[in-house]
Amino acid sequence: MTRTAIITGGLSGMGLATARRLHAQGVTVCIGARRGADEAAIKALHKAIGAPVMTGALDVRSTDSVAAFVAAVEAAHGKVDILINTAGVYEEAPVIDHPDAMWDATIDTNLTGTFKMIRAVLPGMKARHWGRIVNLASVAAHQGMANNAAYCASKAGLLGLGRCVSLEGAAYGVTCVSISPTWVETEMLRQFIDQEIADTGADRAAVRAKYEASNPQGALVQPDEIADLIAFLVSDAGRAITMEDIQVNAGSLW
Template identity: 50%
Template sequence: MTNKLEGRSAIITGGLTGQGLAIAQALAAEGAKIAVGSRALADRKNGEAIARESEHIVEARERLSGYGGIVYFGHLDVRDPDTIAQFIREAEAVCGPADILVNSAGMTSEQPVCGHSDELWLRIIDTNLTGAFRMTRACLPGMIERQWGRIINIGSTAASVGWKDNPAYCASKSGLLGLTRCVALEGAPHRVTCVMISPTWVETELMRNNVRELVEREGRGRTVEDAISDITRQNPQNRLIQSDEVAALAAFLCGEGGKGITMENIQLTGGALW
């Protein structure tokens, strides 16, 4: 722990699992105050909190509380402007205004263009792209006012390389790259950077679920483990990228060493194209 981010406040969307949780942990280790938002966290009905404590929530609390800093967990659906406004109000009350925003919330569902429903298309775009736009729109003015900020969008190699049966996901990540570049230009005069980190397959529960969906659709007898082994062999480094690698890069970009890195799409691939 170097406390390079001591006094800074970070919002991480989709921060309960996988890359989001790893990034939250890396930033907490550097002394940042952490606000984790997720749809899986406590919802509200008639002003009362409804606890939905899953094993993921318990694990996240344990991992982040170990650094002794301020941590806030709140319900956040990036598709809903009202919950965004409520989450940001509550996060600011605990952690202060956001200096760092990590747009990690995302989803995918593999479907071919032919037969892809409007509802699924819009849900993926709304989560992966419009959700990041809404969060940025909410946090960027304060960063500009304070003349310091870091916005990190978690993208994918899908932003640059097409993939069969992934039209909505590829479109959303391509759009996220365009958003990243526009935000970087808007923030540049105010010491606000915006960068997209685009990994290839990252070994997470989400990846496993995606692979499970893939093999079920194939219907040719491959197991999930067989498919993951095939994906691993396709990587020139013969391995899967790990969440802590994404987190380490994010932590660097949030520090002073990353202040000149903006408008970039940094691919973390081990040499793989996808």
């Protein structure tokens, strides 16, 4: 039986790596992203995957956008078996004088957006007695860091949300797990490195080495490593793994 998967934020990073991995094993991949209707982004996506996949505009903060995208996937493919929530944002600010807009955007995207996606697909999964939901959390769900209140709160919230979803789905063959990585070598991390170089004039190799040294293994986690883990969790072999958060931390607290 061919499974159908929705991946939010699948145009880059861990979402894109997961799309490649699942497509390669025969899953029908559908990607929703804010830039999901951009022709250049779609062209780049199809080149990265090696084949055209269903892609559409999706703003996970919007109930209407979520409903429209899920309905389009169901109309095209009949069902949604797998949901991978990788859409997310990251900004830093201290608690004192923290901008409301930054807080709202982070919580609305990382936590509420994930909730809205799950709410939209869970009834169908329960009705078919099969479903897999994976939420991309972070080591920030477990550890605090100065100037990261919104991000840490949003990711910690995913753990509580996942426990509730797991209990609602358990009797119907629906699992819900989260993955909490440390620094992963994604486009976002490369942007951080570029910004630090621009701000400080530091050597690129030195800045990268700093991130690599942030975990005891001395190497950045790769998106494909996360994708391989997700591929297992959404398979039949992952049936009994639910209400779980898996830290891919390379031995690091952050």
